[in-house]
Amino acid sequence: MDMGSHGVRAGERVGGRFELVEPIGKGGMAQVWRAVDAATGREVAVKFLRLDSEDLHQLDTDERLAELDMLRGRFRRETTLLGRLDHPGIPELFGHGAHQDTPYIAMRLVTGVTLHDFLKAHRPVPLSVAAAVAAQVADALACAHTHPVVHRDLKPQNIMISDDGIGTLIDFGIARPLLSGATRYTPHGSSLGSHGYQAPEQILGKDPTTLTDIYSFGCVCYQLFAGRAPFVLDGSKGMLEQHLYDEPLPLGMFAVGVPEVLDDLVLRMLSKDQERRPGVEEVLKVLEPFTPRPGDPEPRPRMRPDPTVPFRLADRARDPRPAVPAPSAPVVEEEWLDVRAVERLCEEVEREIHDGDPDGAVRRLSALAQRARREWGARRPLVRRVWELTADGLRVAGDCAAAARFYQGIADELIRGDGPGERADRAVLRLRTAECRLAFGEIEAAIEAVRDAGYVAAGLPAELAARVEQVRREVDVDVTERLFKGRPPRP
Incomplete structure (x- = not known):
């Protein structure tokens, strides 16, 4: 045996x-x-x-x-x-x-091949194939970063191409949540990750952020689109030294036909400065136009597994997870939203937020937010209430990425005009968005939001200024604590 x-x-x-x-x-x-x-x-x-x-x-x-x-x-x-x-x-x-x-x-169980073996068998891969792999991994990474969780060991050996062509991110053995209260299982100053894929801050033993994963993913994308790693041992410099100090060459130096926008994206992902790296949502946005479309032909030469299948044959692509019975429909799921039912749900969310434990009600409300916007328009006060309660509830629940999207959506879609009230609202929303993004290590943006809110408050009537100042002080305290403890805070 x-x-x-x-x-x-x-x-x-x-x-x-x-x-x-x-x-x-x-x-x-x-x-x-x-x-x-x-x-x-x-x-x-x-x-x-x-x-x-x-x-x-x-x-x-x-x-x-x-x-x-x-x-x-x-x-x-x-x-x-x-x-x-x-x-x-x-x-x-x-x-x-x-x-x-x-x-x-x-x-x-994910059956298939690692991306490492896939590239050995098929390098160089067509642009659409490389984009299909990168987009699928980026989407999985976006899910992790939403919580927010840093994988810390992104490399071709930890990416699978399943038999169905689904790009799968595996091995969360050294992954780490960024929320306060998480236990550290790595001595401070030690370096985790794999040589050749570690971000400069990992090599230096600094605390990771979601942008640390973006650097490692940039190394993977460089291999996908350029056919080789961004840095290789050449006898003159060690691998770690190159990742710390050298700038990678443009992808076009090693592969023909790499679009300029992809070249720029990957090089920014490999920036030594975390603040210059794009977030995973921007990575997905740039990759999307280069992924295959339904009905596109199969890549030539043929490859098995084929990572373009989930894009080309959408009707055949299947979610590998076992089916789960759909939850019963909420009371408000009718042909048209019922105003009273939505108002009752808002009241339930308010109670959850007051108790400090938003859960089921805020999730149900968040599922209705876009629908309320479509059916009732941007000017209806109840729509604004739905979006604000959803954002506040998700923030308190710790779903920072989703909360930030709702705060930004309120500022972009639900506020019109430039009077004192609107300026105060936008300042508060920007502060709340920055507060949520702090969970992802984006301290500079929060500092800027705190500073700008101070300028806005100085030009507002006293009552509105006090409201902005209250939120500004909350975020400023959070920023100060994180700067004092290091970025992001050490659990």
Whole structure:
């Protein structure tokens, strides 16, 4: 029988549900088995924490116990993150626990090839294929960043192209949430990630932000579009030194036909200065025109798996996640929105926010916000109330990215005119947007918003100025704390 390094064997049933078939991968931290879920009959991946690695055996007793505590903590955090991240390009969690005192995670099994092997087999890849891979990974990364979670180890070996052509982001073993209260499982000043893909701030041991992932993803995109890494060992400089100090050459130096807008995007993703890197939403926006369209021909030469399938054959592309019964429709889901029902839902959201625990009501309200805007128009006060309560509720709930989008949407779509009231509203909305973006490490934008709000408040009537000043002080305190503690705050 096959036996893992920590003693589990083929045929054993884990958690009373997952029957082990064969080991399919092993790294320094974990071993992964193919298994069958007895509850559903589908194949799954079961990931075990390795408690017997060579590195652990070389440590003395105290060091080994400390290292094991850290590894168990990371493993628990990976379990939590997979349970939160809901995206077809991220394996979902099916179960977790301990088997023979060894922690395990059961998740969707992604069959296919790593991007590393895909590029070895097909390099150079056509532009549409490269864009299809990049866009799918960016979309999965956007889901992670929404929470906000930093992957910290983006590289071709941690990206799968499934048999159905779906780009999938795997291995959240060293991923880290950015929200306050998260436990650090890395000594401050230590460097995580993989050589050749680490952002300069990772190499220097600084705290990561979502823009740290953008740098690593920029290295991946450079390989996709240029056919080689942005930096290679040439005998004169080490890899880390190049990532710290050298500027990558334009992609067009190595590949013909790379559009200028993609060249510019990837080079900005590789900026040494985090503030100059684009966010993942901008990356998606730039990539979208270059992805395949329904009905486009199959790439030549043929490739298996084919990452253009989810774009070309939208009717055949399927979500790899198991179907979940749709929730019952909320009371307001009728042919037309019912004003009283929406008002009652707003009141429920207000109670949730007051109690400091917004959850189900704010999610239902957020699902109706765009519909309310379409049916009732931008001038109806109830629409503004729906959007503001949605934004406030999502912010308090910790969904910073979604809250920022609603705050920005109110400023862009629901405020007309330039009187004192409108100027005060826009200043507050910009402050709230900046407050939300602080979770992603965007401190400079928050500093600018605080400064500009001070100028706006100085020109407003006393009552309006006081409202702006209250929010300005809240955000200013948050900025000051983060600057004092480092960027982003160290959990």
